[in-house]
């Protein structure tokens with residue numbers, strides 16, 4: 200039985216998208232699958248409005264813009280991209296891989312896994328009414344700076360994400376930070392900026408109640424030592440207390456895992472012949488979860504996958520400047 204494509208890339212985060220570019224560069228036919236309705240992975244789902252400073256060639260780039268540029272650079276043919284299609288199973292079959300998804304079956308000569316953190320879900324406060332107000336005053340990610348500007352904002356958390364958002368909004372909104380612990384877990388320079396800004400900081404305090412009719416109208420917070428309780432008028436509650444990641448179906452794909460990550464060698468090979476991996480999903484000595492590092496890994500993974508898909512054809516080094524795209 201033949202295959203639908205040469206390489207199936209599972210995961211359309213920044214690394215998977217860049218994999219599509221490298222497939223094109225090597226003139227192999229690739230398909231990109233992502234379970235979410237839009238490409239971009241963590242950048243679009245978790246921090247589209249944050250600036251990124253460590254992608255070479257971009258002194259500063261908004262996460263959303265980086266994804267837009269990556270898509271413009273990598274997606275030559277939109278029929279190669281299958282968003283809203285989750286990969287459920289990978290099964291070896293007559294020298295190919297059978298890929299079972301939520302929409303059906305596909306076949307590829309090689310597979311590159313770039314599923315990042317897997318399915319990530321924000322941690323919730325566990326306060327009554329939280330679910331009811333989600334999208335109506337309760338948010339876990341900032342999708343649009345505009346929507347939160349000039350609002351009465353309560354931010355929960357003490358890590359980088361919470362502190363960065365307070366710093367972003369403190370000049371344009373009325374912000375209160377609520378944190379359960381006695382110290383921040385954020386970058387000291389960001390914490391200093393926050394404290395210098397005069398933003399109201401309540402710590403160690405916690406959110407204990409949410410109130411409103413159709414939308415969130417107020418948040419009740421209390422000091423952990425029980426000394427005080429306050430009701431804060433609030434248009435938007437931004438909960439930044441981390442997230443839970445679930446590898447999901449990948450656990451059953453027969454890949455060797457270590458600490459919840461896929462083990463790869465220097466060629467980005469997994470233990471399964473014909474299955475390669477790159478990006479946040481992989482582990483090896485010295486691995487760092489950075490976009491720039493994932494970009495390099497996927498270039499290697501696509502080369503390895505190409506050599507697997509076309510045995511005997513040494514794909515070697517390919518310069519984009521020689522190809523002209």
Ligand SMILES: Cc1cc2nc3c(=O)[nH]c(=O)nc-3n(C[C@H](O)[C@H](O)[C@H](O)COP(=O)(O)OP(=O)(O)OC[C@H]3O[C@@H](n4cnc5c(N)ncnc54)[C@H](O)[C@@H]3O)c2cc1C
Nearest residue numbers: 210212213214233234240241286314315316478479489490
């Ligand atoms: C708040 C925050 C700030 C950050 N800032 C920086 C920074 O400044 N610089 C930097 O270099 N890095 C930064 N990072 C890290 C960076 O975002 C990650 O390293 C990067 O997103 C990894 O990309 P990825 O494509 O490997 O995985 P992800 O971005 O996690 O994408 C994986 C994709 O795979 C999809 N997927 C998962 N399972 C399946 C499945 N079974 N079927 C189909 N699709 C599936 C997911 O839906 C997702 O879209 C930051 C991360 C966070 C959370």
